[in-house]
Amino acid sequence: MTQSIVVQVGQCGNQVGCRFWDLVLREHAHVNQMGVYDEALSSFFRNVDQRRGAVSTGGRITALKARAVLVDMEEGVLGEILQGPLRSLFSSTQLISDVSGSGNNWAVGHHTYGLVYREQIVDQVRKAAEHCDCLQCFFLIHSMGGGTGSGLGTFVLKLLEDEFPEVCRIVTSVYPTAEDDVITSPYNSVLAMKELTEHADCVLPVDNQSLVDIVGKIQHMSNTGKLGCAIKKDCTIISGQGGVVKVEKPFDAMNNIVANLLLNITRY
Numbered sequence: 155m156t157q158s159i160v161v162q163v164g165q166c167g168n169q170v171g172c173r174f175w176d177l178v179l180r181e182h183a184h185v186n187q188m189g190v191y192d193e194a195l196s197s198f199f200r201n202v203d204q205r206r207g208a209v210s211t212g213g214r215i216t217a218l219k220a221r222a223v224l225v226d227m228e229e230g231v232l233g234e235i236l237q238g239p240l241r242s243l244f245s246s247t248q249l250i251s252d253v254s255g256s257g258n259n260w261a262v263g264h265h266t267y268g269l270v271y272r273e274q275i276v277d278q279v280r281k282a283a284e285h286c287d288c289l290q291c292f293f294l295i296h297s298m299g300g301g302t303g304s305g306l307g308t309f310v311l312k313l314l315e316d317e318f319p320e321v322c323r324i325v326t327s328v329y330p331t332a333e334d335d336v337i338t339s340p341y342n343s344v345l346a347m348k349e350l351t352e353h354a355d356c357v358l359p360v361d362n363q364s365l366v367d368i369v370g371k372i373q374h375m376s377n378t379g380k381l382g383c384a385i386k387k388d389c390t391i392i393s394g395q396g397g398v399v400k401v402e403k404p405f406d407a408m409n410n411i412v413a414n415l416l417l418n419i420t421r422y
């Protein structure tokens with residue numbers, strides 16, 4: 155069985171990433187009610203027993219740790235993750251953050267923070283890779299509009315190519331809407347796109363405007379009682395209902411769609 159490592163960069167990358175982890179756990183709990191640490195679970199999680207160390211597949215679930223590295227140059231989102239319901243999935247060393255963010259500036263993320271955090275990021279990715287028997291894929295999640303996601307995100311992509319050339323790099327890139335608040339987002343997107351074309355094996359482009367439209371349509375159908383059998387009320391496509399994260403945040407419904415997309419392409 156192969157394993158994958160998720161690298162989530164910037165606010166958007168981390169918020170989408172958290173919806174993904176929430177959804178993976180819910181789906182797994184649904185199909186594996188005995189709480190067995192099986193091969194499907196091992197593709198994204200390690201199972202760690204405090205006394206015995208890593209537990210091999212076939213045993214009971216003790217403490218799951220996500221195969222992930224979380225990077226954001228602002229503390230806010232990572233701080234929330236460390237205090238939120240998913241906190242036990244990550245040890246603090248898996249989280250890499252600074253204080254002030256990249257100020258929506260691609261170059262600050264790519265060049266300034268890239269150079270400063272290069273070693274720390276490589277170290278954490280290497281540690282995560284050492285815990286894998288057969289590392290197949292990196293899943294990078296980031297936004298194209300923000301400075302950290304686009305700048306540092308694409309720096310990390312190149313880093314992964316340099317350090318692990320044989321491991322496939324699949325990137326989920328969230329594109330800004332035409333009315334995006336971030337004035338520099340078109341520039342950040344173009345600069346990041348060049349890096350994607352050079353260093354990614356596969357890009358899953360996600361358009362924020364389409365996400366807004368889909369969420370709006372589903373909510374309209376729900377309000378007018380027109381939800382049919384295709385989409386049920388509170389289904390996982392847009393809703394976190396039944397998940398470990400109880401309070402829905404502004405981007406959650408949109409991020410659930412992206413998390414579903416990722417879950418569907420990684421399902422065994």
Ligand SMILES: Nc1nc2c(ncn2[C@@H]2O[C@H](COP(=O)(O)OP(=O)(O)OP(=O)(O)O)[C@@H](O)[C@H]2O)c(=O)[nH]1
Nearest residue numbers: 164165166169255256258297299300301302303405
């Ligand atoms: N779909 C979605 N888009 C988001 C989310 N958070 C931010 N965005 C979009 O991402 C872009 C801004 O990027 P961010 O990820 O917030 O920025 P960042 O990577 O943290 O970079 P800096 O804040 O500049 O350091 C804008 O286009 C936002 O609309 C999210 O959770 N989901």
Ligand SMILES: [Mg+2]
Nearest residue numbers: 164165228255
């Ligand atoms: Mg930010």
